[in-house]
Amino acid sequence: MTAEQAPTRTIGIIGGTGPQGRGLATRWAVAGVPVTLGSRDAARAAEVAAEVGHGVRGASNEVAAASEVVVVTVPWDAHEVTLRALAPALRGRIVVDSVNPLGFDERGPFALPVLEGSAAQQAEALLPESTVVAAFHHVSAVTLADLEVTDLDLDVLVLGDDRDAVDVVVGLAGLMPGVRGLYGGRLRNAHQVEALTANLIAINRRYKAHAGLRITDV
Ligand SMILES: NC(=O)c1ccc[n+]([C@@H]2O[C@H](COP(=O)([O-])OP(=O)(O)OC[C@H]3O[C@@H](n4cnc5c(N)ncnc54)[C@H](OP(=O)(O)O)[C@@H]3O)[C@@H](O)[C@H]2O)c1
Numbered sequence: 001m002t003a004e005q006a007p008t009r010t011i012g013i014i015g016g017t018g019p020q021g022r023g024l025a026t027r028w029a030v031a032g033v034p035v036t037l038g039s040r041d042a043a044r045a046a047e048v049a050a051e052v053g054h055g056v057r058g059a060s061n062e063v064a065a066a067s068e069v070v071v072v073t074v075p076w077d078a079h080e081v082t083l084r085a086l087a088p089a090l091r092g093r094i095v096v097d098s099v100n101p102l103g104f105d106e107r108g109p110f111a112l113p114v115l116e117g118s119a120a121q122q123a124e125a126l127l128p129e130s131t132v133v134a135a136f137h138h139v140s141a142v143t144l145a146d147l148e149v150t151d152l153d154l155d156v157l158v159l160g161d162d163r164d165a166v167d168v169v170v171g172l173a174g175l176m177p178g179v180r181g182l183y184g185g186r187l188r189n190a191h192q193v194e195a196l197t198a199n200l201i202a203i204n205r206r207y208k209a210h211a212g213l214r215i216t217d218v
Contacts, residue, residue: 009168012036012067014082015074017048017058020098023144024071024136029054030147031175038064065089069096069168071136072123076101076112079119083126091129094165096172097190098136100197108202111195120159120190133160133169134190135181137197140210150177154212157184157193182215 013021016037025035038061039045045058070093099119101112116122120134135158143149156173160166173181203211
């Protein structure tokens with residue numbers, strides 16, 4: 001979908017002051033989408049939004065949660081407590097979970113077990129009145145933020161049980177140059193997509209890269 005075809009929706013990013021939130025905000029703002037970076041500290045969000053530029057604004061996570069599409073980019077260990085607190089504010093929203101439950105030790109990155117199956121399924125359990133979609137697990141925050149990279153050259157797997165919400169997020173992925181959003185299965189398949197990030201980080205470390213995925217023959 002091109003920027004012209006995509007409906008303009010407002011995007012809020014919970015935990016948007018970190019590298020992943022900044023990178024996603026940069027690309028969507030450049031594509032003309034109104035983006036609000038959320039933070040536990042609205043003043044910090046405003047500072048980071050000013051650094052990101054392109055019309056991005058900063059606010060509390062609660063205010064960001066009032067956007068039409070809300071992307072979650074907090075660390076895994078903050079996922080449950082953050083979503084539990086924001087559940088009322090996220091009612092009726094499309095919530096896009098991009099959190100990877102990973103651990104790191106002297107042997108590198110590894111996937112953590114999650115009681116609910118995946119971060120996305122934990123979000124679904126915590127947010128019964130929101131529509132949860134999982135996406136953007138494999139995009140590199142570094143290349144997102146670097147506007148000199150004019151072709152991000154990757155597919156974004158979009159998982160979810162609500163076809164309309166999946167299509168919205170596929171469209172948002174397609175606003176980034178060189179990115180194609182692809183339906184990647186139902187939310188119960190999110191675990192292996194989140195876990196695969198550990199493999200990609202290992203690849204990045206070995207080959208000094210920002211590796212992304214391409215799905216062939218689609
Ligand atoms: N970095 C990447 O390349 C990348 C790629 C794909 C997916 N992801 C996923 O995206 C998520 C964010 O990654 P990141 O590197 O941007 O993370 P990060 O910088 O560690 O955290 C992002 C933001 O989360 C908020 N936060 C931190 N601790 C918190 C807590 N205890 N409670 C509530 N909020 C907290 C902070 O914002 P405030 O202090 O302003 O509230 C912080 O700026 C991770 O789950 C990661 O798996 C990252």
